[in-house]
Amino acid sequence: KVPKFTLKRLPYYYRCVHNFFEREEEYVSSEDLAKAAQVNPVQVRRDLTLFKAMGIPGVGYRVPVLKSKLEEVLGLKSTNEAVLIGVGKLGRAILEYPGFERYGLNIIASFDADPVLVGKRIGNREVFSIQELPHIINRLNIKVGIVTVPSQAAQYVATLLVGSGVKAIWNFAPVSLEVPKHVIVRNEDLAAGLATLFHHLAD
């Protein structure tokens, strides 16, 4: 099992090595990786030794090898089919963003309660009615639900997702969701980031 704080840093190492891969660089140094994760290079080397990723002193880590290793550890090698609920301002931005595909996210359908949106194609996927969620999820092996509905609808939607067999929820609504122990919930609270920024600004 990966230690909790190492796990938090891995996506930043991955982002950095992916940027080097796109620029067709051969090596990435622990200093480059340290800057991306805002830690010191010793911490980088210590984290990566856990996965037997070895760098060459003074040169760095081979980019394709480290990239593949991090994809394996982060579980990005397999794709995860997902559905998105709530095709509003934020939901639409996520649907149309190509940046999550390289993390293995494949959003195959979206759902909304607004009859005006149902039947439209947004981000090249069809918008279905929220009533159809249970039997569409059952038919396709959907593991992940992305919740971008208003706070007051979020718990209802989460319960519907869990009832349809979803194993994980990526929640953007600023409320705590009650789900059974076997379901993983990842909360994104952008306002928490803002509050921390303002606290440091006020200091």
Added chain:
Amino acid sequence: KVPKFTLKRLPYYYRCVHNFFEREEEYVSSEDLAKAAQVNPVQVRRDLTLFKAMGIPGVGYRVPVLKSKLEEVLGLKSTNEAVLIGVGKLGRAILEYPGFERYGLNIIASFDADPVLVGKRIGNREVFSIQELPHIINRLNIKVGIVTVPSQAAQYVATLLVGSGVKAIWNFAPVSLEVPKHVIVRNEDLAAGLATLFHHLAD
């Protein structure tokens, strides 16, 4: 100075007490606050004692008092004028979202490099050309810049913001920004959240 891990939890306590305030509840318990921050109630009581916020055993904390106390500690009592750069999918969702106002964010203008967008009103604010950024920021006392441009433009925009006197940057582009020590940068990397979710799903 507030300990780092306490500071991370405060926005979740604030979100919880704000929801209670809107529902006109009189008290909020440490159990309620604990659920919002996904910690145990002992941790909540220990955090809040640091700010001399005292609860009544078995009843909880008075909602208006705790709300005001957290606003003070998080620096939310004063407003921070901000500008947003990059009025694309994500930028537009942020501009049109009322949820950040209660954290004291006041986005007064937005900027973009796309001539088609310049002069339009999005989220009830005018979109200016990126060329006009330096002298508009100087004229108004802007403290915060929100960066929602593509990765390859993010460093250029950050340098422009710092050169215009901005003190803090809220960065949504998945790259590390190089800024002088006196400028605070808060990075939001939504993909990092996704990678962590998928890691736990793969376990």
